[in-house]
Amino acid sequence: MMTGRLLKLLRWVNGLSIYGYFFFAFIYAPILLIVVFSFNANPVNMMIWEGFTFDWYRTIFGLSNKLTESALYIESSDQLYSAVKNSLLVALITTAVSTVFGTAVAVAVARFRFRLQGFYRALMFLPMIMPDIVLGIALLIFFVSLGVKLSLLTIIIGHCTFLTSYVFVVVSARIADMDESLEEASADLGADGWTTFRRVTLPMILPGVIGGALLAFIISMDDLVITYFIAGVDSTTLPVFIYGMLRRGIKPEINAIATIMLLFSIVIASIGLYLRARKK
Amino acid sequence: MNLFRSRGQRRRATLLGLLSVPTIFLAVFFLGPLTIMLVYSFLEPGLYGGVVWRFFDLNYGQILGWADTKYERFDPVYIRIFLHSVQLAAVTVILSLIVCYPAAFWVSRLPETQKNLFLFLITLPFFVSLIVRLFAWVLILRPTGFLNQALMGIGLIGEPLEIIYTDTAVIIAMVYVFIPFMFLPLYASVEKLDMSLIEASADLGATRFQTFRRIVLPMTLPGIVGGSIIVFIPSLGNFIVPSLLGGAKVVMIGNLIEQQFLSARNWPFGSALAMMVMAAILLLLLYYVRLASREAENAPAVKEAA
Structure with missing residues (x-):
């Protein structure tokens, strides 16, 4: 009887692991499909394999002129480059600003007692529960009614408003398992608030700060909805650019762009994982 | 001193x-x-896209039923689109729950190193651009896409299925995109689950269904509710997924809002629609908070421990 139950349990576990592999196949198959078909030579139907080619990569890097139709479609690689440049610029500035803001608020809420603590917690929670589209249109109305021209600056401001919260959450989690007595000791030994923060608090929360910054960078690079509403005509970012391409029609170059973006994401994610592993 | x-x-x-x-x-x-x-959302829309600074309640009236003037009329289509969005978001939540629940159990029972690997693999898609992941599904579901080519290749179907530009396509893509959101909270509560309780329940003669309903389900409920909320919110207001995979046929409240801002240029009405979405989400969260606090009252031991 004992073996019977054991067998049943084993069968159950087996079924579960088959399901588990299916689950991960479901997650990764679509992504792999893009990578594989980015090397497909068939220009008409991207899903029928016709041979191996680097043409689509050469097109997006402006190395190939023979595909006139496709070249026309991207119009020029310059547009793509400027979108990439805009995305990087926005993400870098946004990351810097929202990391400073988020960390400052997290330290203040965790380490000080003041009347508005609850208000700040709620304020940091709000962007998390708000659908992107709501914040996007609110910012659009705000900028337009103040007569501010939509540009990279408006995108950066928009991203900072919600990414501050993400940094806050990551850093707060880190502070929560930190020893408060070290800071007290520093203060007892006569260090002023700034010195204590710089010499004691900051080094201890640094992994959280880096984690928050990485998260902010990724989300800023990837944000489509909010950017879509507050990007000016000449300040397109990469996701908005690709969204525009997709709405006009599916062309094989998008596979190549998507594959490069994938590679980029995996590199960033691995850096994050490496940092987290080193922390332990 | x-x-x-x-x-x-x-x-x-x-x-x-x-x-x-x-x-x-x-x-x-x-x-x-x-x-x-x-x-x-309480201002009068101007004739050519601007606003007139005068109190105006007919933006909401058009949606909820009391507008009946020459220009602004109640149109039940708005409520219908809103309810349809709620429905699509709810189906997305339920499906992603069904997909993630067994997987969370599976990962939680793996040996440590494998567990970490699979947890990394489930978080990785979060780092992959949303637009790239949606593009993959456009490629798969198109009439000339991967799925149809494969099914026709093995002779299962004679002509392409019409999947893209349907509710089904939108739901598949939303489930796919939000899987990490559902998986991680679920996993957190599944991992805390004490296996000895399940054994005890089985030893005491409970059927597997009874064990699930009385032990497993209540103990993983926080993860289920948390994941559901995190998936429901971005699903409800979504307009990227329906615009790429739903085309002109599937209109969600997000698409309606986008149209008011970028083509119809009726900003007050668009604001009113956005406020409706916010109101729905706040109601949901209030309900959740009430539920959670009632739960805490019912379990004084847990409250003391906390």
Whole structure:
């Protein structure tokens, strides 16, 4: 009887692991499909394999002129480059600003007692529960009614408003398992608030700060909805650019762009994982 | 004494230094826009896209039923689109729950190193651009896409299935995109589940279904509810997924809002629609908070421990 139950349990576990592999196949198959078909030579139907080619990569890097139709479609690689440049610029500035803001608020809420603590917690929670589209249109109305021209600056401001919260959450989690007595000791030994923060608090929360910054960078690079509403005509970012391409029609170059973006994401994610592993 | 006071003052100065700039920034660029949007939803739309600064309740009237003038009329289509969006978001939540629940159990029972690998693999898609992941599904579901080619290749179907530009396509893509959101909270509560309780329940003669309903389900409920909320919110207001995979046929409330801003140029009406979405989400969260606090009252031991 004992073996019977054991067998049943084993069968159950087996079924579960088959399901588990299916689950991960479901997650990764679509992504792999893009990578594989980015090397497909068939220009008409991207899903029928016709041979191996680097043409689509050469097109997006402006190395190939023979595909006139496709070249026309991207119009020029310059547009793509400027979108990439805009995305990087926005993400870098946004990351810097929202990391400073988020960390400052997290330290203040965790380490000080003041009347508005609850208000700040709620304020940091709000962007998390708000659908992107709501914040996007609110910012659009705000900028337009103040007569501010939509540009990279408006995108950066928009991203900072919600990414501050993400940094806050990551850093707060880190502070929560930190020893408060070290800071007290520093203060007892006569260090002023700034010195204590710089010499004691900051080094201890640094992994959280880096984690928050990485998260902010990724989300800023990837944000489509909010950017879509507050990007000016000449300040397109990469996701908005690709969204525009997709709405006009599916062309094989998008596979190549998507594959490069994938590679980029995996590199960033691995850096994050490496940092987290080193922390332990 | 003197030392103490000066330390108190220094602490106050530090607090001010930490908070002042972020506070001003968020007050102006976060709370400001939300307030203006709220105000806009009560203003009269101008003839050529602007606004007239006069109190006007017919933006909501058009949606909810009391507008009946020459220009602004109640049209049940708005409520219908709203309810349809709620329905699509709910189906997305339920499907992603069904997909993730067994997987969370599987990962939680793996040996440590494998567990970490699979947890990394489930978080990785979060780092992969949303637009790239949606593009993959456009490629798969198109009439000339991967799925149809494969099914026709093995002779299962004679002509392409019409999957893209349907509710089904939108739901598949939303489930796919939000799987990590559902998986991680679920996993957190599944991992805490005490296996000995399940064994005890089986030893005491409970059927597998009874064990699930009485032990497993209640103990993983926080993860289920948390994941569901995190998936429901971005699903409800989504407009990227329906615009790429739903085409003109599947209109969600997000698409309606986008149209008001970028083509119809009726900003007050668009603001009113956005406020409806916010109201729905706040109601949901209030309900959740009430539920959670009632739960805490019912379990005094847990409350004491916390």
